[in-house]
Amino acid sequence: MTSGAIHHMGSPMNTRKYDYGFILPAVIFVAIMTQVPFLLTIIYSFLRWNLSRPDIPRTFAGFDNYAYFLKIDTLKHLPEFYSILWQTFFITGTTLILCSVGGFLLAVLLDHDIPGINIARTLMLGPFFVMSTASGVIWKTTIFNTTFGWYGVIMKSLGFTPVDLVSYHPLAVIIVLFTWQWMPFFILVLLAGLQGIPNDLIDSMKIDGVNWFQGIFGIKLPLIMTHMRVAIMLGLVFIIKEFGLILVTTAGGPGTRSYTLPYAVYMQIFSANNVGRAGALATMTVLLTLVLVNLIYRSIVKRNTQYM
């Protein structure tokens, strides 16, 4: 941004034309494909509109679609929405905590200068690029399966009876798979942070006789906190919208026990055919994401200004 400002001052001869021609095609394309549909989603959320009932006219419904999900009649029977909201928070939050802690420890480990360290780093990064539907079916078939998978075979050889993890612990299965896929991303970002720590700082740490534990958690971790927040922010955005992995492993089940918000939107439109309710749910999902991201982003900006 500063470079742009310098450029303006540096070229007084070139005052005739603005360069919107370079930007506007991209802006218009992106607006039509993302912003306009989102506005339509918000409009739909105020309509009574069921795709399976074309005989009923589309009418304005006010906040009825929102009330359907949010309205609490008795505290004993909370609407399903609240358990779906909790499941979304639980899956996303637990995954992010596991990714932050595990990602940091592994990044510290991979920050060592050993022969062929790049091979180890590359192997660890692999799962991040695996499409979620493939990782879902692969884990489900070759690992979690009670008869043919590694889990089943190892449990039986140890004398235990393997249980069907996908049905009995659906949330844990989803969290393990999300963590497996996203921890490499955290390692990538945090490792970049660790390698950006100036060498003389590490040298003076050694001279001062700082012990290993203090060095890692007292000095290095605070120094890469901005990287940590960026990883958490982007991780949050991508994990909260994940859909394919849930579809292929638990399909939201048993019942609705592993539904997340995007999965519930999908079910509202393709199973219940209810455009209005799906719109309300989608709008709330987006608002929730933006609020959470905004909170983390603010903490990054605040921290950066503190350090300047």
Place this chain on the structure above:
Amino acid sequence: MQDNYIQRKKRGMRVRRLVGKLILTLIIYTIALFYFSPILYMFLSGFKTEQQAVMPSFFFKPTLATYKKVLGDPTMYQYLRNSLLQVLVGTGASLLFGVPAAFALVFGKLKKKDSAGKFYLWFITTILLPPVAVLIPLFTLYQKLQLINTPFGVMLAYIGFHIPIVVWMVYSFFSDLPIEIFEAAGLDGCTKVQQMVKIAIPLARTGIISAGLLVAVFIWNEFFLGFNLTGNPTATLPVYMSRFREQQGMFVAQLSASSTIAVLPAIILGWMSQKALVKGLTGGAVKG
């Protein structure tokens, strides 16, 4: 005596340090290999027959029969072709729209000083928008416009969602270029288009290529929109993979071979693009 003692002690320390490093190396490799093992096992199981694949094992007599069977299946080709079409056109168009925008945001002249910053922030915000926000209107409108289940319909959505990623990544690569070159070129009568095509793009080409690779990986792996906006003849590989979900442990070898074909290109492209990923993240977001 004294010298000997010190030498011995030094050697002892060196040996201890070497042993420590060896143990550390072993630990790191064991963890890395363990972490990667589901992918490795998938890759290996593709070389098994179905009978061999029933019992999990890492050691077996490899065969190409399963790969031959999978690659001989015309439906697999169809999914592969659909995915390639989306990736090639989608990535190309995202770069075509995104690179000039990033160029003008860094070096262009806009009405107000802070306009570039505002546009940049707007693109970033778009990255945060989850696809559920757009699925419903795209689904209903595509039905009316006869775009549902066509390759073109989902492609438009992919381009719209990946232009902001190109802008975000390429912006940080362009910001590294010295502004003086462009000033000099401007004084020499070089137009903005020439400055971009002849100077900026060649200088930032590794960054642009890596950003393109990353977008290619994202489109290759995209499932939510692909699953809901395409039909059987136009579906992509992630949709194909999702069809294996009901098999309950059957056809492990076939599943492994198919997913290797679906997963390996993305892993390789991803490994090649990791520099852009780090740079885009740390350059764009960490420095604010």
